[in-house]
Amino acid sequence: MSTVKLYPPKPEKVYFFGTCLIDVFYPGAGLDAVSLLERENIEVLFPDGQTCCGQPAFTSGYRAQAIDVARHQLRLFDEPWPIIVPSGSCGGMMRRHYPELFDGQPEEQAAKSVAERIFELTEFLVHVCHVRLKDHGPDERVAMHTSCSARREMGLADTGPALLRQLSNVTLVEQARASECCGFGGTFSVKHGKVSQAMVEDKCAAIEAAQAEHLVTSDCGCLMNIDGHFKYRKAKVHGEHIASYLWRRSS
Amino acid sequence: MSVKTFTPAAFHHQSAQALSNPQLRHNFRGAMDGLMAKRLGSFDSWDIEALRDLGQGIRQKALRHLPDLLEQLEASCQRNGITVHWAESADDAGRVITELCKARGAQSVIKGKSMVSEEVELNARLAEAGIEALESDLGEYIVQMADETPSHIIMPAIHKNTADISTLMHQRTGTRETNDAEELTHAARAQLRDRFQTADVGISGVNFAVAETGTLCLVENEGNGRLTTTVPPVHIAITGIEKVVAEFKDVPPLYALLTRSAIGQNVTTYFNMISGPWRGQEVDGPEEVHLVLVDNGRSRMYQDEEYAETLQCIRCGACMNHCPVYTRVGGHTYGTTYPGPIGKILMPHLLGLNTTKNLPTASSLCGACGEVCPVRIPIPKLLVRLRNEAVGEGKGNIEGAGSARRPMEAMGWKLFSWLARHPRCWRIGVRVVQACRSAVPKRVAPWTDNRVRPTPAATSLKQQLAQRRRS
Numbered sequence: 001m002s003t004v005k006l007y008p009p010k011p012e013k014v015y016f017f018g019t020c021l022i023d024v025f026y027p028g029a030g031l032d033a034v035s036l037l038e039r040e041n042i043e044v045l046f047p048d049g050q051t052c053c054g055q056p057a058f059t060s061g062y063r064a065q066a067i068d069v070a071r072h073q074l075r076l077f078d079e080p081w082p083i084i085v086p087s088g089s090c091g092g093m094m095r096r097h098y099p100e101l102f103d104g105q106p107e108e109q110a111a112k113s114v115a116e117r118i119f120e121l122t123e124f125l126v127h128v129c130h131v132r133l134k135d136h137g138p139d140e141r142v143a144m145h146t147s148c149s150a151r152r153e154m155g156l157a158d159t160g161p162a163l164l165r166q167l168s169n170v171t172l173v174e175q176a177r178a179s180e181c182c183g184f185g186g187t188f189s190v191k192h193g194k195v196s197q198a199m200v201e202d203k204c205a206a207i208e209a210a211q212a213e214h215l216v217t218s219d220c221g222c223l224m225n226i227d228g229h230f231k232y233r234k235a236k237v238h239g240e241h242i243a244s245y246l247w248r249r250s251s
Numbered sequence: 252m253s254v255k256t257f258t259p260a261a262f263h264h265q266s267a268q269a270l271s272n273p274q275l276r277h278n279f280r281g282a283m284d285g286l287m288a289k290r291l292g293s294f295d296s297w298d299i300e301a302l303r304d305l306g307q308g309i310r311q312k313a314l315r316h317l318p319d320l321l322e323q324l325e326a327s328c329q330r331n332g333i334t335v336h337w338a339e340s341a342d343d344a345g346r347v348i349t350e351l352c353k354a355r356g357a358q359s360v361i362k363g364k365s366m367v368s369e370e371v372e373l374n375a376r377l378a379e380a381g382i383e384a385l386e387s388d389l390g391e392y393i394v395q396m397a398d399e400t401p402s403h404i405i406m407p408a409i410h411k412n413t414a415d416i417s418t419l420m421h422q423r424t425g426t427r428e429t430n431d432a433e434e435l436t437h438a439a440r441a442q443l444r445d446r447f448q449t450a451d452v453g454i455s456g457v458n459f460a461v462a463e464t465g466t467l468c469l470v471e472n473e474g475n476g477r478l479t480t481t482v483p484p485v486h487i488a489i490t491g492i493e494k495v496v497a498e499f500k501d502v503p504p505l506y507a508l509l510t511r512s513a514i515g516q517n518v519t520t521y522f523n524m525i526s527g528p529w530r531g532q533e534v535d536g537p538e539e540v541h542l543v544l545v546d547n548g549r550s551r552m553y554q555d556e557e558y559a560e561t562l563q564c565i566r567c568g569a570c571m572n573h574c575p576v577y578t579r580v581g582g583h584t585y586g587t588t589y590p591g592p593i594g595k596i597l598m599p600h601l602l603g604l605n606t607t608k609n610l611p612t613a614s615s616l617c618g619a620c621g622e623v624c625p626v627r628i629p630i631p632k633l634l635v636r637l638r639n640e641a642v643g644e645g646k647g648n649i650e651g652a653g654s655a656r657r658p659m660e661a662m663g664w665k666l667f668s669w670l671a672r673h674p675r676c677w678r679i680g681v682r683v684v685q686a687c688r689s690a691v692p693k694r695v696a697p698w699t700d701n702r703v704r705p706t707p708a709a710t711s712l713k714q715q716l717a718q719r720r721r722s
């Protein structure tokens with residue numbers, strides 16, 4: 001059954017879980033996410049020991065290994081602050097799957113406590129910070145791709161678009177089959193390369209057909225996939241993590 | 252190559268072929284887009300989530316009491332004059348039905364749509380015994396004529412467009428070539444009509460079997476189901492043991508969910524409730540009615556609390572209509588009776604993971620299937636569980652567990668897990684990757700077949716944050 005999430009008032013501090021993809025490939029997006037939070041007068045704590053949420057092992061069937069990784073992350077968030085994750089898939093893993101992985105285990109409570117405090121970045125900006133963004137950028141047509149985990153695991157189809165709509169010079173375009181997967185799916189893109197390629201081609205074609213100049217997404221897996229295909233085709237559409245896009249235009 | 256020779260083990264090859272077939276992709280894309288839109292429209296004035304909760308509850312309740320309900324169903328059916336047969340395997344099902352046909356000296360059988368009969372390869376088994384079975388559902392009729400298997404559980408011939416069907420019917424039955432679907436339908440109906448009259452036995456599926464009343468419910472649009480179950484002197488219904496529901500009042504919500512989820516219909520043209528053979532005063536009806544309840548691996552799934560959820564399925568097909576993989580590769584590519592998401596979570600139990608291990612991985616875990624399933628089967632969760640079994644890390648009782656295990660891959664995940672628990676070493680790893688960023692090869696197949704390679708940044712987020720905080 002679907003549950004309604006109740007949002008807390010804006011906290012003094014938050015934890016930031018940067019995700020491994022951002023750490024290695026897109027650190028700029030992580031920095032911009034931190035900037036967006038700090039501008040809301042929130043102190044951002046970055047636990048040093050953070051590595052990966054464990055999702056890649058989990059979805060590949062290596063559950064025991066994923067549990068070990070998850071157990072390590074549980075220890076990073078001792079104080080009761082919200083935990084901000086700039087990715088729907090890592091956020092979904094931590095909010096939805098951690099409690100299930102530790103069900104009946106000694107860490108059950110810790111897993112639940114972490115899960116309850118997980119917020120995807122755009123969700124937190126909209127529902128907890130109630131941000132108001134001022135747009136300093138030029139007129140632009142933008143397409144948003146909400147990741148499947150953000151949309152379906154976390155129920156966040158609207159928070160990204162809601163932020164983009166605050167940008168007065170941005171036109172958020174409607175793309176065909178917006179809710180369809182871009183074809184990333186972690187190891188799926190390798191194990192079933194051809195199907196994954198067909199999916200990303202269709203996704204990019206839909207974005208181009210909507211005459212978008214820019215593509216933003218809140219997940220680096222999707223970004224690597226969609227922008228990777230645009231770049232491969234030397235297409236005009238430029239892809240970016242939503243944190244960078246919002247920060248760049250509103251700072 | 253005939254689709255009949257497709258196998259789940261060859262999914263990769265078959266999917267590559269399907270993807271490079273523009274006609275196939277166009278047919279599926281168009282049909283699935285239409286079905287998705289119609290589904291959404293049909294739930295317009297309903298609280299779809301509340302209805303799904305109800306559907307899930309009804310199916311879960313039935314499964315919780317499955318052994319008792321099956322006994323009750325048998326007793327109720329017998330009271331109604333329906334003979335109940337139990338078939339543990341596909342072989343058993345074939346044998347029971349062949350014997351029933353032989354006992355009546357049957358030569359020809361007319362069939363309504365039944366996926367369970369496909370599952371147990373009934374037509375081939377009957378043919379071995381010299382009995383000819385003719386499919387009367389239009390889609391099935393076409394598929395049979397083409398010597399193919401269904402590519403969708405609700406619309407068996409959805410992979411064919413009108414022109415394909417016209418050519419096929421012209422070649423096989425001599426009908427005039429036309430682009431008018433209506434005309435083709437009429438021609439097929441005329442061809443079938445006689446066969447209902449002359450068939451010795453009618454075989455149908457069952458959508459819901461009501462334990463309380465011993466009623467077999469059959470949902471259909473063409474009227475062929477009604478003819479199959481009333482005109483021939485013998486009616487044999489075949490279904491899986493999971494199709495039972497407790498009470499009659501359980502049927503309307505499931506029916507409402509089924510027709511909307513399947514094809515966006517509020518009601519079907521026909522809803523048959525079969526409650527026994529002809530009783531003398533009635534206008535028509537068969538002299539004998541039999542119900543064949545097929546297990547074929549289901550009771551083993553039932554032993555496992557999670558896998559048992561697969562048995563909630565009401566075979567609406569919505570999961571395939573919404574699946575980004577199915578809509579691109581079509582149903583035959585899976586090489587299994589049930590394609591798409593439901594096939595991926597069901598077939599490993601029916602065939603074992605040895606041959607089906609490529610199915611649970613053929614998903615990006617996007618969750619579109621789970622989002623639309625009218626009885627809330629957690630399909631993505633079950634896919635992950637099956638992957639877990641396939642790589643030999645699970646503890647379930649499933650045939651072929653561990654058959655997808657690759658020692659190097661397992662080592663890789665163990666190393667990953669160790670590193671992720673040892674942040675210092677992890678950081679060294681990140682630094683090494685970033686220091687060697689220019690050494691990432693230009694081509695990393697299959698990723699770079701149509702994307703640029705991902706290039707690590709020069710320094711990590713952790714380093715950049717530390718730097719910013721120092722300055």
Ligand code: SF4
Nearest residue numbers: 564565567568570624
């Ligand atoms: S799994 Fe759900 S959506 Fe798929 S056919 Fe069964 S009931 Fe329908």
